[in-house]
Amino acid sequence: MAAAVEIQGITKHFGAFEALRGIDLTIGQGEFFALLGPNGAGKSTLINLMSGLLRPTSGHIRIMGHDVQSDYQQARMALGVVPQELVFDPFFNVREMMRFQAGYFGCGPENDGWIDEVITGLGLADKAHTNMRQLSGGMKRRALIAQALAHRPPVIVLDEPTAGVDVELRQMLWVFIQKLNRQGHTIILTTHYLEEAETLCQRVAMLKQGRVVTLDTTQQLLRSHAAKQLSLRVEGVVPAHLQTMIKQQQGDEVIFNLADIGQVEIILSALRQAQVAVLDIQLQEVDLEDVFLNLVGSQGGQA
Amino acid sequence: MMRLLSTWLNPFYWLDDHISPRYRGMYTLFKKELLRFWRVAFQTIASPILTALLYLLIFSHVLESHVKVYDQVSYTAFLVPGLMMMSLLQNAFANSSSSLIQSKVMGNIIFLMLTPLTYLEFFIAFLAASMIRGLAVGLSIYLVALLFVDVPTVHPWWIIAFALLGSALLGTFGVIAGIWADKFDQMAAFQNFVIMPLTFLSGVFYSIHSLPPFWQAVSQLNPFFYMIDGFRYGFFGQGDVSPWLSLGVVGVFLLALAWLCLKMLKSGYKLRS
Ligand SMILES: Nc1ncnc2c1ncn2[C@@H]1O[C@H](COP(=O)(O)OP(=O)(O)O)[C@@H](O)[C@H]1O
Ligand SMILES: [Mg+2]
Numbered sequence: 001m002a003a004a005v006e007i008q009g010i011t012k013h014f015g016a017f018e019a020l021r022g023i024d025l026t027i028g029q030g031e032f033f034a035l036l037g038p039n040g041a042g043k044s045t046l047i048n049l050m051s052g053l054l055r056p057t058s059g060h061i062r063i064m065g066h067d068v069q070s071d072y073q074q075a076r077m078a079l080g081v082v083p084q085e086l087v088f089d090p091f092f093n094v095r096e097m098m099r100f101q102a103g104y105f106g107c108g109p110e111n112d113g114w115i116d117e118v119i120t121g122l123g124l125a126d127k128a129h130t131n132m133r134q135l136s137g138g139m140k141r142r143a144l145i146a147q148a149l150a151h152r153p154p155v156i157v158l159d160e161p162t163a164g165v166d167v168e169l170r171q172m173l174w175v176f177i178q179k180l181n182r183q184g185h186t187i188i189l190t191t192h193y194l195e196e197a198e199t200l201c202q203r204v205a206m207l208k209q210g211r212v213v214t215l216d217t218t219q220q221l222l223r224s225h226a227a228k229q230l231s232l233r234v235e236g237v238v239p240a241h242l243q244t245m246i247k248q249q250q251g252d253e254v255i256f257n258l259a260d261i262g263q264v265e266i267i268l269s270a271l272r273q274a275q276v277a278v279l280d281i282q283l284q285e286v287d288l289e290d291v292f293l294n295l296v297g298s299q300g301g302q303a
Numbered sequence: 304m305m306r307l308l309s310t311w312l313n314p315f316y317w318l319d320d321h322i323s324p325r326y327r328g329m330y331t332l333f334k335k336e337l338l339r340f341w342r343v344a345f346q347t348i349a350s351p352i353l354t355a356l357l358y359l360l361i362f363s364h365v366l367e368s369h370v371k372v373y374d375q376v377s378y379t380a381f382l383v384p385g386l387m388m389m390s391l392l393q394n395a396f397a398n399s400s401s402s403l404i405q406s407k408v409m410g411n412i413i414f415l416m417l418t419p420l421t422y423l424e425f426f427i428a429f430l431a432a433s434m435i436r437g438l439a440v441g442l443s444i445y446l447v448a449l450l451f452v453d454v455p456t457v458h459p460w461w462i463i464a465f466a467l468l469g470s471a472l473l474g475t476f477g478v479i480a481g482i483w484a485d486k487f488d489q490m491a492a493f494q495n496f497v498i499m500p501l502t503f504l505s506g507v508f509y510s511i512h513s514l515p516p517f518w519q520a521v522s523q524l525n526p527f528f529y530m531i532d533g534f535r536y537g538f539f540g541q542g543d544v545s546p547w548l549s550l551g552v553v554g555v556f557l558l559a560l561a562w563l564c565l566k567m568l569k570s571g572y573k574l575r576s
Contacts, residue, residue: 103331
């Protein structure tokens with residue numbers, strides 16, 4: 001079985017600027033995959049190379065086994081892309097745009113049932129005959145997603161689909177996208193909201209300055225980057241041999257990274273021996289946000 | 304009843320169901336481009352017709368008794384084919400160029416770039432829609448002009464040939480300009496400094512034989528002159544040059560522009576980098 005997306009040795013230069021510096025990545029069919037990284041890491045550039053909006057400086061990308069350059073028609077048939085920018089055609093309404101979009105891919109009236117399903121699934125039913133111009137920002141975003149799905153592509157790429165979108169839509173969107181994923185569609189997304197990636201995605205790649213810095217399952221990432229944190233408020237000086245475990249210290253608040261839960265015992269007894277008073281104790285789960293900040297640094301904390 | 308009528312009057316009704324999947328992409332783009340101008344037909348069809356008729360009324364009123372271009376042809380009748388062709392050319396150009404520049408500025412051109420449409424299908428769809436708008440405007444001007452003046456049609460096939468070639472040439476030119484321009488004002492400049500002068504200086508309002516020799520020679524370098532002269536020959540059976548010469552010149556220009564346009568589209572010029 002061909003991979004949903006196979007990226008080999010991709011580099012992309014804009015003039016002298018190297019936006020992507022050698023990306024290798026394989027995403028299997030049926031995966032729910034997150035592409036994370038700070039602004040400017042090259043996520044959108046990578047997506048544009050998949051969809052053929054940009055051409056690589058070197059390397060190859062295959063979608064469902066079809067090369068995006070030499071076999072571009074088959075590759076594009078297999079791909080549905082929701083662009084990051086909120087673009088729309090002001091001449092037509094939502095349903096017309098979806099029909100046109102499906103038509104460009106060769107889908108005719110037999111596809112109308114699917115179009116209705118997408119329109120309903122994204123909560124656009126009562127806006128189906130509204131001109132694109134008259135939709136609110138959130139509704140435009142839904143229409144943009146609907147359009148990308150119009151030809152029922154097996155691989156769906158969403159470039160920050162929930163940026164600037166209200167909670168209600170985010171929930172509705174993920175319910176619908178998860179349903180598609182269960183039906184076998186491969187989903188790739190970039191997002192600002194790391195909790196989304198954490199709850200939705202099985203695997204995560206983190207990009208930084210045009211390179212993949214981490215590629216792992218979400219679970220493994222969370223586990224390997226210290227499963228838990230111990231947060232204490234103390235009075236006194238933390239003994240030197242505990243310093244290596246400290247992740248962060250601010251005033252009287254000290255956060256320790258724990259490799260396992262048994263270390264709580266060790267830390268507390270060491271503090272007692274050093275006659276450091278413990279005022280408050282909190283045990284925290286690590287989330288993807290922490291891993292992310294660990295790996296790519298706190299550049300504004302944006303994904 | 305109304306529904307039945309509207310489905311029968313809808314030219315896409317049958318095609319929507321029966322077009323082969325192989326051609327559906329191109330057909331859909333063509334249909335979208337048609338609907339795009341049809342939705343605003345007042346501005347894209349009615350307004351150019353009105354403009355042409357105003358030219359007709361004013362110029363014929365002022366010049367009818369002063370200018371005689373061909374024997375047995377009134378000046379008003381002489382004006383009609385020129386005005387038809389001028390409007391046909393301008394509207395064929397406007398259709399593809401404005402659609403492309405708008406899509407580029409709005410960003411929705413990417414909806415097309417994400418599809419499996421080939422560059423040839425892209426070209427044909429934009430071209431066909433442009434030609435239909437140009438031809439619709441030209442034909443409408445003819446029909447309305449018949450209310451005021453008798454215009455003969457001596458060689459209908461020449462008329463049809465030049466209408467098709469002219470609309471194709473300017474439709475292609477519009478695609479080129481639409482892809483090249485990045486901003487609306489570049490497009491406006493193109494329209495005002497290239498298309499307008501070329502159409503106005505092509506003999507719409509006069510025969511070039513009435514010009515001094517220098518300006519006659521200059522006019523003969525203008526490809527628009529041949530489109531209008533050949534077209535007019537179809538109506539009156541006489542022109543400033545042979546219709547075969549005009550056919551040759553227009554044909555060569557069309558091939559050259561189509562070649563350039565396809566080369567731009569194939570390379571992804573300004574669309575994919
Ligand atoms: N068309 C372009 N021309 C020049 N530089 C570009 C272009 N597109 C993107 N870049 C640069 O490439 C880098 C990656 O951009 P992008 O892929 O949009 O990042 P992300 O989506 O991860 O925020 C950025 O530094 C951006 O400025
Ligand atoms: Mg981006």
